[in-house]
Amino acid sequence: MDIAFIIIGLVLLVFGGDWLLRAAVGMSLRLHIPRMVIGMTVVSFATSAPELIVSVKSALDGFSDIALGNVVGSNIANLGLVLGLTVLLSSITVQKSFYKMDWPFMMLASLVLYGFIFFDGMIQRWEGMVLFTLLILFILVMFRNKGDNEVPDEVSEMADKVPGTGKILLLLLIGGVALWGGSELLIRGAVGMAGYYGVSERVIAVTVVSVGTSIPELAASIMAVLRKEKAISLGNLLGSNIFNILAVLGITAIITPVQAKDERLISSDLYWMLGYAFILLPLVFLPRKMRLGKPEGIILVGSYIAFVYFTL
Numbered sequence: 419m420d421i422a423f424i425i426i427g428l429v430l431l432v433f434g435g436d437w438l439l440r441a442a443v444g445m446s447l448r449l450h451i452p453r454m455v456i457g458m459t460v461v462s463f464a465t466s467a468p469e470l471i472v473s474v475k476s477a478l479d480g481f482s483d484i485a486l487g488n489v490v491g492s493n494i495a496n497l498g499l500v501l502g503l504t505v506l507l508s509s510i511t512v513q514k515s516f517y518k519m520d521w522p523f524m525m526l527a528s529l530v531l532y533g534f535i536f537f538d539g540m541i542q543r544w545e546g547m548v549l550f551t552l553l554i555l556f557i558l559v560m561f562r563n564k565g566d567n568e569v570p571d572e573v574s575e576m577a578d579k580v581p582g583t584g585k586i587l588l589l590l591l592i593g594g595v596a597l598w599g600g601s602e603l604l605i606r607g608a609v610g611m612a613g614y615y616g617v618s619e620r621v622i623a624v625t626v627v628s629v630g631t632s633i634p635e636l637a638a639s640i641m642a643v644l645r646k647e648k649a650i651s652l653g654n655l656l657g658s659n660i661f662n663i664l665a666v667l668g669i670t671a672i673i674t675p676v677q678a679k680d681e682r683l684i685s686s687d688l689y690w691m692l693g694y695a696f697i698l699l700p701l702v703f704l705p706r707k708m709r710l711g712k713p714e715g716i717i718l719v720g721s722y723i724a725f726v727y728f729t730l
Contacts, residue, residue, distance in 0.1 A: 423607030434596030435637025441589035444581040462657030465634040468601035491628025498722030509711035546671025553664035620680040
């Protein structure tokens, strides 16, 4: 039964990623908003929905290690596994907004999370409110600067056929529902199989659950690359990491404080997350400026395999 959940979940995630991408590009073209902004807001929020559902439910059920480990592990998987596999498939030309706004905000969110949880091993309600306030600030800044310094991406397959508003909303709805349902089935199947072998909450959270909740990002990013919407692909991943910290952990902590019961979440996993967030900047400039390709993909995926190895 667990295997069936995994297969059905993967199918829903692939289709959901494609529908969500179509809605995002259509919204971008209709509202004249740069696709990087749509990728970092609308698509990121939709693909972060599984993390939000899992984290809130886990925290309320008393499994706070899963709530925190899910976000930390998902952020690691987004940059190591998802971005790595995406640029292995096709190189991405990085826009100036990456180092002017997107990467700095992701790094800021990561450091704020580190500061909140390092000293007492817990995210209090007031800290959750601070995280959520930063999220609102991030969204406002993104839309305020939506037209600044955007470099046209490759020609989109959808550029000459903008869908109507009704179709965009329908695609957004069914895409989001498919991603949510697919993630739920995948997580249920994966956790069921992992639990059979007696693996700890933390290990399940930062590996199985985090990869499961990162599959929407993987599906959306690969679909974006195949449809030549690479700005959405990179923007989705950076935005998703920001949403995971500020929205998922922010909202979860506001509902109920999140505690790291396993100290390895702080002594190991959190540093891996910070390391991935930091290393992305030099990778964008070296060896080829403003471009991510196969060499960078090999580094990202290889280091993610190392992370899983040391975690297990």
